[in-house]
Amino acid sequence: MDFNVKKLASDAGVFFTRAVQFTEEKLGQAEKTELDPHLENLITRADGTKNWTEKILRQTEVLLQPNPIDHTGARIEEFIYDKLDKKLPSRTTNAELLGQYMLEAANEFGPGTPYGSTLITVAEYQKRLGGAEREFLHTSAINFLSPLRNFLEGDWRTISKERRLLENRRLDLDICKARVKKAKQAEAKAAEQLHGPGKMHGYRWMFTKCQENGLKVKKEEVRLILAKLDPEGSAFRQQRRLYRRQYFSKRPNHIWHIDSYDKLKPFGVCINGCIDGFSRKVIWLNAYKTSSDPKVIGGYFVEALETLGKCPKLVCTDRGTENACAELSMVLNIVY
Structure with missing residues (x-):
């Protein structure tokens, strides 16, 4: 057996996507393309025609043949001949069979007896009724039931196939519309970020x-x-090349850069340092049990100010909370 795993995975993915899309449409979370009103009307009429045709066909078969499986196996025989595409042979009706039994009984009782002659007369009329019934069933099957079956087995299957194809194309169109909408939003966001x-x-x-x-x-x-x-x-x-920008500092103590090195933090060693942006002079480089406490970093900063007797104009740090005290100390030294 040729088992295509890729095709199975693709079909499963399409089924899951369709299920999600149908759910979002029902919840009003996805855009749904509306079909032409005339086409919608035709689809509704086609559904109604199909439903009524099935009911009429089913009830007509019950009327013409009340017992689905009689002593001749009528339904099974019809099904087999229909699948073999062969003509169904003529069957003896119940009325004809009753007439045949009456004739055989009359012959046994004697045609000259009152009972036998009466049976012969009734049997003739029973055979006529049986023939008329057989002709009626045959005519009804050809002129009435066959068109109904042809519609359900032929035209309606074609309509259903085209409807499924149309629905799949509509879902694909809605997916494309959603992707285009998201792409436009992403493009707008990218343009905003690029500027x-x-x-x-x-x-x-x-x-x-x-x-x-x-x-x-x-x-x-x-x-x-x-x-x-x-x-x-x-x-x-x-090209995977670094774009090296030019760094510039106006003078000494114009800007200090503060940062921490936490690679040794698991071993209990937290390093914090500061460097002058102009001269590359190391203002401090200290190791302690923590570098996350703002008081510790602020203490380093105040100690450097007391040692150097100067305060930088700018301080460059990350947005960590441990640098808050250092920034506050710089502001206080500039003000006072």
């Missing part, structure tokens, strides 16, 4: 920003959008 702080970042950082803003887009889509909006930047980043 702001995100101009030096790549598509991975931009994808993270889109996720943070609630935009559900694929990373590949963000990459293509960024390549369209910033082709020069994308080409430069593909």
Whole structure:
């Protein structure tokens, strides 16, 4: 047996996507393309026609053949001949069979007896009724039941197939619309970032920003959008070369840079240092049991001010809370 795992996985993915899409449409969370009103009317009429045709066909079969499986196995015989595409042979009706029994009984009793002659007369009329019934059943099956079956087994299957195809195309269109909408939102966000702080970042950082803003887009889509909006930047980043910027400080003690080294923190050693941006002079480099306490970092800063007798104009740190006291000390020294 040819078992295609990839096709099975693809079909399962499509089924899951369709289920999610139908659920979102029912909850009003997804856009649904409305079909043409005339087409909607035709679909509704087709459903009504199909339902009534099934009811009429079923009830007519019950009327013409009340017992589905009689002593001749009528339904089974019809089914077999229909599948073999052969003509169904003529069957003896119950009235004809009754007439045949009456004739045989009359012959046994004697045609000359009153009982026998009466049976012969009734048997003739029973055979006529049976023939008329057989003709009626045959005519009804050809002229009435066959068109109904042809509609259900032929036309309605074609209609159902086309409807499924149309529904799948509508779902695909809605998915494309949703993707285009999300792509436009992502493009707007990327353009905003490119004109702001995100101009030096790549598509991975931009994808993270889109996720943070609630935009559900694929990373590949963000990459293509960024390549369209910033082709020069994308080409430069593909070269995987560092863009070295020029650092400039006006004078000594214009700016101090403070940071901590926490790689040895698991061993109980927390290093904190400060360097002057102009002269590269190390203002302090201390090791202690913690570098997360603002009082400790502030103490380093105040001690450096007392030792040097000078205060920097700017302090460059990260946004950690441990640097708050150092910043406050700098402000107080500038003011007073």
